[in-house]
Amino acid sequence: MAEDWEQRLRENGFRITPQRQLVLQAVEDLRHGTPEEILVEVQHTATGVNLSTIYRTLEVLESVGLVTHAHIGHGAPTYHAVDEHVHIHLVCDQCGSVESIPAAVADAFTSDLRDTYGFETDISHVSIHGRCSRCASSPPRPVDVED
Amino acid sequence: MAEDWEQRLRENGFRITPQRQLVLQAVEDLRHGTPEEILVEVQHTATGVNLSTIYRTLEVLESVGLVTHAHIGHGAPTYHAVDEHVHIHLVCDQCGSVESIPAAVADAFTSDLRDTYGFETDISHVSIHGRCSRCASSPPRPVDVED
DNA sequence: GTATATGCAAAGGGTTTGCACGGTT
DNA sequence: AACCGTGCAAACCCTTTGCATATAC
Numbered sequence: 001m002a003e004d005w006e007q008r009l010r011e012n013g014f015r016i017t018p019q020r021q022l023v024l025q026a027v028e029d030l031r032h033g034t035p036e037e038i039l040v041e042v043q044h045t046a047t048g049v050n051l052s053t054i055y056r057t058l059e060v061l062e063s064v065g066l067v068t069h070a071h072i073g074h075g076a077p078t079y080h081a082v083d084e085h086v087h088i089h090l091v092c093d094q095c096g097s098v099e100s101i102p103a104a105v106a107d108a109f110t111s112d113l114r115d116t117y118g119f120e121t122d123i124s125h126v127s128i129h130g131r132c133s134r135c136a137s138s139p140p141r142p143v144d145v146e147d
Numbered sequence: 148m149a150e151d152w153e154q155r156l157r158e159n160g161f162r163i164t165p166q167r168q169l170v171l172q173a174v175e176d177l178r179h180g181t182p183e184e185i186l187v188e189v190q191h192t193a194t195g196v197n198l199s200t201i202y203r204t205l206e207v208l209e210s211v212g213l214v215t216h217a218h219i220g221h222g223a224p225t226y227h228a229v230d231e232h233v234h235i236h237l238v239c240d241q242c243g244s245v246e247s248i249p250a251a252v253a254d255a256f257t258s259d260l261r262d263t264y265g266f267e268t269d270i271s272h273v274s275i276h277g278r279c280s281r282c283a284s285s286p287p288r289p290v291d292v293e294d
Numbered sequence: 295g296t297a298t299a300t301g302c303a304a305a306g307g308g309t310t311t312g313c314a315c316g317g318t319t
Numbered sequence: 320a321a322c323c324g325t326g327c328a329a330a331c332c333c334t335t336t337g338c339a340t341a342t343a344c
Contacts, residue, residue, distance in 0.1 A: 090260070092266075113277075122277045129273055130268040162297095207299095296343105315324105317322100
């Protein structure tokens with residue numbers, strides 16, 4: 001149901017505010033968004049909202065399980081709504097391209113980590129870095145684009 | 148051979164400077180070090196060295212393949228000498244602990260990424276996040292320590 | 295001698311925090 | 320009415336950059 005988010009917040013002792021609704025909506029609409037991008041989206045509706053509110057709100061929404069974040073490159077993290085299907089980002093350190101693949105590709109790996117080390121992997125939290133198919137085939141020099 | 152690093156630099160058109168030697172040495176001695184930590188180490192020997200030089204030097208040393216860096220948490224990256232054996236960091240988002248495991252654990256996974264997506268994975272570049280065995284077993288609440 | 299490296303200080307991106315006011319409960 | 324949430328501005332960490340001086344070649 002759609003008003004589930006109010007429940008979620010109230011259950012955890014948080015109040016319902018326009019800002020929290022707008023931020024959640026922006027995250028859902030954008031599907032992928034940095035705090036800055038979310039701010040811009042929110043400001044389409046409410047110009048007065050401040051960046052620090054975005055940060056504080058995302059923290060709250062994440063703590064009650066309504067959004068998550070992942071690190072793609074060096075810069076700001078991106079936030080998604082939790083109902084998005086889980087995916088892994090493959091980041092090319094050479095050309096900077098980002099490819100999303102199903103998290104299921106890592107199932108055997110994460111099972112291994114659980115069995116061997118007891119580690120419960122959140123595979124989508126950080127990206128996998130390397131070189132994409134295009135870059136891996138053509139250029140001979142292993143130059144870093146940096147991250 | 149020990150003076151290989153001079154070769155490496157010269158081959159690539161870089162000059163040999165005390166700072167470059169000291170930074171390389173510090174990275175080797177520390178085994179894991181952030182730019183700030185490397186600065187401190189270097190300053191044991193040469194007090195006048197500046198942080199910006201550390202950054203610029205690490206960039207140079209990395210470009211010629213003498214050092215690499217990995218991202219462990221949210222903060223500064225850590226640098227290693229390239230002769231260190233390759234490892235993956237398992238970072239617990241709950242207690243913050245970091246465990247190093249052999250990169251070979253991911254071999255099947257990275258082969259898969261190569262075969263399916265043509266992606267050449269640099270598995271050690273970013274850490275794997277999740278919850279360590281201790282945290283995964285005890286507490287029921289999925290609280291984020293944040294990264 | 296000439297180009298590259300360095301030190302210094304200032305600026306930059308991303309994020310957090312202290313405080314007083316305003317809104318939710 | 321009490322407390323939580325917000326806006327604003329300042330501070331913060333990490334990193335990069337411009338510029339003049341110093342140094343490796």
